[in-house]
Amino acid sequence: MEHSFAQNLKRFFTNSGFIAFFIAVLLSLYVGQTISPTWTTTKVEIDAKEDGDGNFYYIYREKKQLLLPPSDEPILSKENLARLNAEGKEPSKKEEVVTEKDASGKLLYYKVTAKRHWQIWSLLPAFIAIILCWWTREPITALGSGIICGVLLVGDINIFTSALLPNIGSKDAAAILILYLWFLGGLLGIWAKTGASLAFAEYVTHKFVRGPKSAKLVAWFLGVIFFQGGTISAVLVGTTVKPIADKERVSHEELSLIVDSTSSPIAALLAFNAWPGYVQAFIYVSGVSWLATEQDRIAFFFRSIPYSFYAIFAVISTFLISIDKFPSKKLRLARERAKETGELDAPGAEPLSSKELELTEVPENYTPHLVDFMLPLFTILGIAVGSYIYTGTPEILSAFGISLVLAMFLACFRGMKLRDVVEGMASGWKGVVLGSIILLLAICIGNVSKNAGGGAYLVDLLGSGVPYYLLPGILLVICIVISFSTGTSWGTMAVTFPLGMPLSYAVALSNGLANPEFYMMICFATVLNGSIFGDQCSPISDTTILSSMCTGCDLMDHVKSQIPVAVTSVLLALICWTVCVVLYA
Template identity: 50%
Template sequence: MTASSNEPNQHDSLREHNDREPVPAIEEAATGTAVQPDIGTDMARQFRPARRLAAAVVIGGIVASLYVFAQVEPRWQEQKRTYNVYENEAGQLSYMFKGEETAIEGVVPYAESPLRQEALKDVDGRPPFESQWVVDSVQEEGVETKRYSLLETRFHFGLWSLLPAVVAIGLCLLTKEPLTALLIAVVVGAFMVGRFDITDAVLLPSLASKSAATILLLYLWLLGGLMGIWSRTGAAKAFAEFMTDHFVKGPRSAKLVAWLMGVIFFQGGTVSVVLVGTIVKPVADKEKVSHEELAYIVDSTASPIAAVLAFNAWPIYVQALIFVPGVSFLATESDRIAFFFRSVPFSFYSILAVIGTFLLSLGYTRFSGAGIRAASERARITGQLDGPGVTPMGAEELQVAKIPPGYKPHVLEFFVPLLLLIGTAVGTFVVTGTPRVNWAFGLALLLSVLVALAKGMRLGDVIEGIGDGLKGVVLASVILMLAVTVGSISQEVGAGTYLVDLLGDHIPYIALPVALQLITMIIAFSTGTSWGTFAIAFPLAMPLAWNVGLASGVAHPELFMSVCFATVLNGSVFGDQCSPISDTTILSAMTTGCDLTDHVKTQLVPACYAAGVAAVMWTATVACFA
């Protein structure tokens, strides 16, 4: 491989480092024998306080969860989501959701509903049902109109609602064992709501859910099998060599390719993370790009770029959550989609996150944090892609190509299935509005298997390759399923409901954008989902922003609403991106082979920089222009 003039050769750097900094040794003792430092003993002493603190968190979390179950009464909250309801041709009341017409029945006056907040204050036990359509009359420009809303009930335990998320995140950072941390968090959350049979009442229903089935199908069988086949046929290695010979000439250009792939796959979320991580890892590993840097680039060009280049499913989903009665620019579905795109220039966090990863790819690490700078330096000098004593999410089975004797790899074995994968995902999105990712990975895996067999590989070698791939991602898949369970339990015990309830109606308009940003950051960080946070926050935040803006007499209410909209959108993206229980965070670590805790810790610093600057920009925009 030939390195470019502006990127130092790693072997030369390593040789210079070894000449300049010999391995330290303790001076010879009186016996004349050189004594080496006991690294294992030093590490045990270093981590002993963390272990004690982790044990205290486990015991304290379980005791606290039992206390909540026995002593803390849940506080029931009305969740009111107003829709633009109309009569269809058949005379039925209907509303549009994700482009489809949905009929509603059983509408009652709001004042008679047992789910309104006044009635919930006196409820003994659970409300009679979970949701109900209601109608009330409002005055709009002197004309009385009917407003239709869906009332739903949510409860929270006050500050205790954050307990499962705090336990999960705290133990992840203390022990670097996400599997144990998530399992303990599941136990804590289950005890809070009285589910003491963890296997039958919590884990089995979670494993039987559609989310768990999707994880098993896509991220374990299909993705794992495809990565295993590419490793066995040498396709991934051939792709890395091809990219190195023609495009990539060092770690800087490898990171630029990763950033560009993230921008190209702007669908966002798990689709982008899995595609980009799988594509760029062979090239980045060959060029000695640290796994912390690569995971950050992959993760920070997933949801952030989807919020900026929003030609995806996001506007259709979000528009159904932001209808505010009486607001003309949010009246129809097309109005709300147009409002989404007009608000994109105010997505300051997402824009800064994408710019930050671009600067990192160019070698500017001033805003990347000490962790990423240290990881970059470690990879450049020593060639080590992971830090000492960590557990990378990518298993050993996927790190080394086990090509059978006589089999000749070809780069087309990577390119052709990849093009089929991308074409299927994009094509199904254009035709149906939803990318069929399972179809895409399934067809790519099938084609890779058929090509390998056609080129003479034995069926036994193919099966072994798929098996190695499954073993390589099984741990990450289990962690991902437990993370989904923790996120659903955090939502069930009311983490998001409690945080939104804290905001209240009496807040200065200039402080509202940052308040919404902080609340949604914490909700998404605690639950590990941005779209779930949208569903919690948008129906409450948008009417609140409109009322606060009118009460404060802002000169440009639509601009003020756009800023508040952007803070909810971007706060949710930040929390989802940085949470150790988020699917995109876990998949970024898995597809790039990074240790999950290292990915979270190193990514938090540049993400917080971007969030802080974005908060200042939102406040300045409201102060100067709204």
């Protein structure tokens, strides 16, 4: 037994993931305790106004902020900061107001804010999370390790009070937890218990399926209908369509691709779901009026949807695959094999089992009906779309909360016992607990990376030097590398948006672009779509794995057949983004 313990201990300490984590922790400790941060500033013009008492103020996050008297001798001037950085000291204050006169003699007010970074070490939290996720294929420990490194980097030791509690206890985290875990998980559980989604799929397939093409079109259509995206869409669409598609001899490579490519891309386009509420938490940029409030940031998300070119091309290419019009050699061979031999998988394939993803058994005394699915779904759409039309902001939480309550009452009204309804909800909650934990950790590492100054460092490094027309492509490549390596699009957004959005604003200003908001929309779209693309193509992505499992496809056959289609779409998207920036920014 002692020998076994020694072997286990040796195996643990020689594990490459542990070694990487241990080195990163030591580096973070060393940097945090011995290296002084570099201070830099951002300078933003303030729309100063005068009130009835003669005081000047400006509006910040929908609140009136009185202007401090302008500094006669600015502390945050470039000269002073250069001296303080050389001496390893921090400025005595982090904000001040300065004034300047324009060519006409008008007095302009500027707010100068000091920000810190630790040079390239500021990127260490995100880097160690990526490396560990690649090696361990386990996002929770990888994100947790990144958080630990980020906290130690800024010189703090208490990880719980400095990182976990402030971020997990924030309003943004609470909203995501309530939406993703309580409302969405509960609704999915009720749909499973009542057989609602299965009844809907059976109705659609009975009415429309006449052969392989129509079976694939139904799968594509259901992918659009289940626009919540990601794992939710993969499970619901893959599980419900597979029996019909198998009967019609649709190859598993084609079916898994359709299921995967109508998950996250559709969620980005039909964004009446959890995505805007999640993303807005990471795109605030100080001084940018169109990103000042939560409502502004959600509205910015929706205005950027027309520029999600990769998502658009991915959905179009998937439709073409459904009607056998996409010129992919791998898919054509798979289609011919299934048609001629009836073999739905390639020779030597090892399909993933999907038994764990079967829907919960419906109680014997309950008959599934289409209304169980359609009424809650239309409630979500009606409230989300209607509130967006009338107020400019979709009420996502209200839509899902009311839909969940309606689904509960509907199930009870149609004869299901309350105990069974609650059991269904509990089953749904269990299914999304892991995802909820990952989301919360993603929020933490995003804020930790921001606190470590990664964005400020990149702005310092590239803000005035990178050509504006290259930045969208650079952000795209960064997101693809991160999301492909980690297998998570939301985790990639949490890391990249806090870095990319301030950088895009700095580049727009330094290049004197006439429309910085449009330019930021393009950069926003490249981060969003690059994260989706890398996640789709990654063999360690939960969506990729679930798409394979639910359709019974070999994992690597799915990945290999999907990559050429996705690459074609992303190259077309990159051309469109570059043309937009060059012609209209």
